[in-house]
Amino acid sequence: MKKFIILFIPLFVLYFQDLKGINGIPYIANYTKIDYSAAGQNWSVSTSKEGNVYFANSKGLLCYNGNQWQLLPISEKKHVRSVMCNPLDGRIYIGSFEEFGYFEKDIYGVFNYKSLSKSIQNYTFHNDEIWSIVICDNKIYFRSFSSYFVYDGENIKAIQSPEVIVFFKNWNEKLYAYHQNVGLSILNNDQFELILPSAKLNRDNAVGILPYNHNTYIIPTIKNGLFVFNGKDCLPWKNEVNEELKNANINQVEITKDTCYIIGTILNGVYAINRSGKLIWHINSVTGLQNNTILGVACDNENDLWLGLDNGVSFIKNNSRIRFLNSFNRDIGSVYSALFKDDYLYLATNQGLFFCPSNGQDNNIQLIPHMSEQAWDLSLIDNQLICGHNLGTFDIIGKNAFLLSGTRGATSIRKATINNQEILVQSTYTYLNIYRKNALGKWEFSHVVDDFMQPVRYIEVDAQGNIWASHFYKGLYKIRLSKDLRHAEEVSFYYPLDSENPRGNINVFMVKGRIVFSDGKKLYTYDDQKESIVSYQYIENLDAELKDIIRMIPVDNDIYWIICSSEFILADIKGKTVKIKQRIPFSGLYGSLPDNNESVIPLNGGKSIFCLDNGIAIGYEPYNSTLFKTEKKIIIEKIQASGQSGVMLLPLKNINPKQISHKWNNLYFQVAYPYDPGENARYQYKLSGLDEDLTELISESFRKYDRLSPGSYTLEVSALDNLGNKLSTQTYSFEIEPPFYASNAAFILYILLGMCILAFGYLYVKRHIVRRVEKIKRQQDKLRQEENEKREKEIIRLKNEKLEDELTFKSKELASSTISIIKKNEVLLEIKEELSVQKEKLGTQFPNKYYDKLVRLIDTNLSSEDDWSIFQTNFDRIHENFFRNLKASYPELTPNDLKLCALLRLNMNTKDIANLMSITVRGVEVARYRLRKKINLPSHKNLVEFLIEFK
Numbered sequence: 001m002k003k004f005i006i007l008f009i010p011l012f013v014l015y016f017q018d019l020k021g022i023n024g025i026p027y028i029a030n031y032t033k034i035d036y037s038a039a040g041q042n043w044s045v046s047t048s049k050e051g052n053v054y055f056a057n058s059k060g061l062l063c064y065n066g067n068q069w070q071l072l073p074i075s076e077k078k079h080v081r082s083v084m085c086n087p088l089d090g091r092i093y094i095g096s097f098e099e100f101g102y103f104e105k106d107i108y109g110v111f112n113y114k115s116l117s118k119s120i121q122n123y124t125f126h127n128d129e130i131w132s133i134v135i136c137d138n139k140i141y142f143r144s145f146s147s148y149f150v151y152d153g154e155n156i157k158a159i160q161s162p163e164v165i166v167f168f169k170n171w172n173e174k175l176y177a178y179h180q181n182v183g184l185s186i187l188n189n190d191q192f193e194l195i196l197p198s199a200k201l202n203r204d205n206a207v208g209i210l211p212y213n214h215n216t217y218i219i220p221t222i223k224n225g226l227f228v229f230n231g232k233d234c235l236p237w238k239n240e241v242n243e244e245l246k247n248a249n250i251n252q253v254e255i256t257k258d259t260c261y262i263i264g265t266i267l268n269g270v271y272a273i274n275r276s277g278k279l280i281w282h283i284n285s286v287t288g289l290q291n292n293t294i295l296g297v298a299c300d301n302e303n304d305l306w307l308g309l310d311n312g313v314s315f316i317k318n319n320s321r322i323r324f325l326n327s328f329n330r331d332i333g334s335v336y337s338a339l340f341k342d343d344y345l346y347l348a349t350n351q352g353l354f355f356c357p358s359n360g361q362d363n364n365i366q367l368i369p370h371m372s373e374q375a376w377d378l379s380l381i382d383n384q385l386i387c388g389h390n391l392g393t394f395d396i397i398g399k400n401a402f403l404l405s406g407t408r409g410a411t412s413i414r415k416a417t418i419n420n421q422e423i424l425v426q427s428t429y430t431y432l433n434i435y436r437k438n439a440l441g442k443w444e445f446s447h448v449v450d451d452f453m454q455p456v457r458y459i460e461v462d463a464q465g466n467i468w469a470s471h472f473y474k475g476l477y478k479i480r481l482s483k484d485l486r487h488a489e490e491v492s493f494y495y496p497l498d499s500e501n502p503r504g505n506i507n508v509f510m511v512k513g514r515i516v517f518s519d520g521k522k523l524y525t526y527d528d529q530k531e532s533i534v535s536y537q538y539i540e541n542l543d544a545e546l547k548d549i550i551r552m553i554p555v556d557n558d559i560y561w562i563i564c565s566s567e568f569i570l571a572d573i574k575g576k577t578v579k580i581k582q583r584i585p586f587s588g589l590y591g592s593l594p595d596n597n598e599s600v601i602p603l604n605g606g607k608s609i610f611c612l613d614n615g616i617a618i619g620y621e622p623y624n625s626t627l628f629k630t631e632k633k634i635i636i637e638k639i640q641a642s643g644q645s646g647v648m649l650l651p652l653k654n655i656n657p658k659q660i661s662h663k664w665n666n667l668y669f670q671v672a673y674p675y676d677p678g679e680n681a682r683y684q685y686k687l688s689g690l691d692e693d694l695t696e697l698i699s700e701s702f703r704k705y706d707r708l709s710p711g712s713y714t715l716e717v718s719a720l721d722n723l724g725n726k727l728s729t730q731t732y733s734f735e736i737e738p739p740f741y742a743s744n745a746a747f748i749l750y751i752l753l754g755m756c757i758l759a760f761g762y763l764y765v766k767r768h769i770v771r772r773v774e775k776i777k778r779q780q781d782k783l784r785q786e787e788n789e790k791r792e793k794e795i796i797r798l799k800n801e802k803l804e805d806e807l808t809f810k811s812k813e814l815a816s817s818t819i820s821i822i823k824k825n826e827v828l829l830e831i832k833e834e835l836s837v838q839k840e841k842l843g844t845q846f847p848n849k850y851y852d853k854l855v856r857l858i859d860t861n862l863s864s865e866d867d868w869s870i871f872q873t874n875f876d877r878i879h880e881n882f883f884r885n886l887k888a889s890y891p892e893l894t895p896n897d898l899k900l901c902a903l904l905r906l907n908m909n910t911k912d913i914a915n916l917m918s919i920t921v922r923g924v925e926v927a928r929y930r931l932r933k934k935i936n937l938p939s940h941k942n943l944v945e946f947l948i949e950f951k
Helices: 002-018 242-246 744-845 848-862 865-878 882-889 895-905 910-917 921-934 943-949
Strands: 028-031 042-047 053-057 060-064 069-072 082-085 092-096 099-105 111-115 132-136 139-143 147-151 156-160 165-171 174-179 183-188 191-197 210-213 216-220 226-229 234-236 250-255 261-265 270-273 279-283 294-299 305-309 312-316 322-325 335-341 344-349 352-357 366-372 375-381 384-389 392-397 400-405 412-418 421-427 432-437 443-448 456-461 467-471 476-481 488-494 507-511 514-518 523-527 532-535 551-554 559-563 567-574 577-585 600-602 607-612 615-620 635-643 646-649 658-660 666-672 682-688 702-705 711-720 726-736
Touching: 042 305, 053 082, 053 092, 053 294, 053 305, 069 111, 082 132, 092 132, 092 139, 132 165, 132 174, 139 165, 210 250, 250 294, 261 294, 335 375, 335 600, 335 607, 335 615, 344 375, 344 384, 352 375, 366 400, 375 412, 384 412, 400 432, 400 443, 412 456, 421 456, 456 507, 467 507, 467 514, 507 551, 551 600, 559 600, 635 726, 666 711, 666 726, 682 702, 744 848, 744 910, 865 882, 865 895, 882 895, 895 910, 895 921, 895 943, 910 921, 921 943
Parallel strands: 042 082, 042 294, 658 726
Antiparallel strands: 028 312, 042 053, 053 060, 060 069, 082 092, 092 099, 099 111, 132 139, 139 147, 147 156, 165 174, 174 183, 183 191, 210 216, 216 226, 226 234, 250 261, 261 270, 270 279, 294 305, 305 312, 322 615, 335 344, 344 352, 352 366, 375 384, 384 392, 392 400, 412 421, 421 432, 432 443, 456 467, 467 476, 476 488, 507 514, 514 523, 523 532, 551 559, 559 567, 567 577, 600 607, 607 615, 635 646, 635 666, 666 702, 682 711, 711 726
């Protein structure tokens, strides 16, 4: 640790030599309990090596990682009184009422708390509140007022103290303690040895111990200020703030990495004091803090400060060469110009011209009488302070303003030599003003230039005496004055400077004695030989990064402030070489720049003024440098996977690609980069395997990917500053496993299943073929059978046709036979009748015996049973046992009835039937009627049709 002190002494000297005569305070960021969603009181502060900040809050452990706030409550919702980050094991040790332990992140990035106080053996707490935690000699010391507890990583030992312990402090791996009413002690062999009695501190309680130089320390006390202790003598430290500190009640002290003493008080905020005892800055509720009571102080890796307040949290950008003057007693508006002169700070704003005594250290800023309205410009020319104002031009002397010119809207003024006459040329809303020196050597108004009347914002005069004036809104003028400087003999207007890049405002300035113009995109100059405006290549070709230059303001012959579209650049221009000394992004001024009025004013001693809203910032060369710049790393804070089954956390360590089941293929990544408040780190994401390029710069510190397909992925996330410079990159590789149906096991199963399917398919096909063959065989048998049946049917049909033909033939034969019988009977009847006629004619001539014999013969043939038997046989054969079936159905039928039925079935008419039956026609009708009765045939039914249809 001694080496540490020796190493930083030269840095300390250089640093505070640069800050000698500093004005203003560092940038401050305040956080309320609404911002971080916890209690107002923050009792202790500690920072980790990763850049995270932890606060002992009245509701738990409060964490800030640069992106999000997180509150970690402990058991029984107790408050946390003390906190200490151990850089060795990464644990966050905390102390509370009768409780102490540590928080530690698991592999998923989740803080888990382990209580150490619960494992203490043979000790009963006596209202012990752990007020501070100190690491010394690889042991953790938890201090209450009446006891302290030592944790060596395995065991905890409790030690009671007979006196109240006010503080513990580790310095050079030695543990210092202050016991109330006893004094300052040092721990040797587990025993405290008194080295400074409390009487030498006027019996006041010391609150810490700070290194001063070799074997000499600063002892801060609550009410008696700061003492210097060299091991023997202890005397009050005589400096410019010690008396003030006595009335502020010192509560917390810290030493920064550049050995600056930070004193936190109960009543008056926080002080920064250098090794000489000189006040560097003092911040309280008047100058920017939200609360005057400082409960905790911590210096982070970049030498910036975090304060735990009685109500809120504050950040102080200590490691910056920019200081702010903006905590005035009133709102002054947007600052357009500012200068220091004769112990006064003058500010030209849109509300008027203001002054502040003590170079701005006095916050009681005042408006110079009658100087309200817009003030445009402050110029110190030959030690004469001239203000360009909306009401005219004024000579400023102390707190008073004296009118030089009544031409309204004086905007800018330049000293020049035109036509061998030394003058001041001033632009206004209307005319050009000319000033000359009077007999006393002071500048006074001479006249306005005739023949030119335009609103002009900036002017410059080149070596040939040409006046270049940039119009407020559009275009550029070149003005050549007459010999008496009263008339504009020649006026040329230029707009646009580039036909491919037409823009409204054009700025004019001098670079290395040459007139240069800017339209906000490119630089131009005037070519005397060509008498035209041409592209100015001197800067742009040397450094491609210097784009979108708006204005250039000389600091000296070689050093220039270059105002670009998003940053201030301090450049050293020598010959054809441009060396960038410093870049200050507009965001480095924490959003305080007025719109469209980015202005920087060089001062003597390597200082510059940046004009802000309601104040100014003062930069000290090298501007915004960081003596203790550390390499911050972007950290993956949480990886969350979700799916239909819910949500789960994934391990953060990326030793091997994480295998993630396909059902958890919605991934959420949360990252953190511990950037300073006021800065705006932005992020770029790229998921290799899904994205082809990095995303656009976004402010969200999280990224979600939904429904990722199976495959290997690598997340690349980068933190970038406002200028697009990459600050840190982190990667995380993982693999989304395919679903089971697409896994290797599934493919093996598919192969086995495929083989089974093939085997089954083979057997199935084989069986199918067999069945098919059998089916085909059955079909063929069936076809053969059907063919046979068809042939049989055809044969039957043919037989039937033959039978029908035979039947038809037989019927015809039967009909012919019947007709023959009828004809025979008719012939026999005619013969019989002829015999009767001949008998009557012949009488006895024709003997009776012959006549009778012939008649008997004829009658015998008319009623021959042989003919009927033949008819009946043939009829029955043709009509399938007609008689038998008819007799069976109607047993009452007589032979004559059957004979009549047969003749009716043959559809014979009544006359023929009468002839065949040897009866009269009337006899046939009677026989028909009787037949209907016997077969019980309804009257509506035709007898012939019934007999034809009868089977």
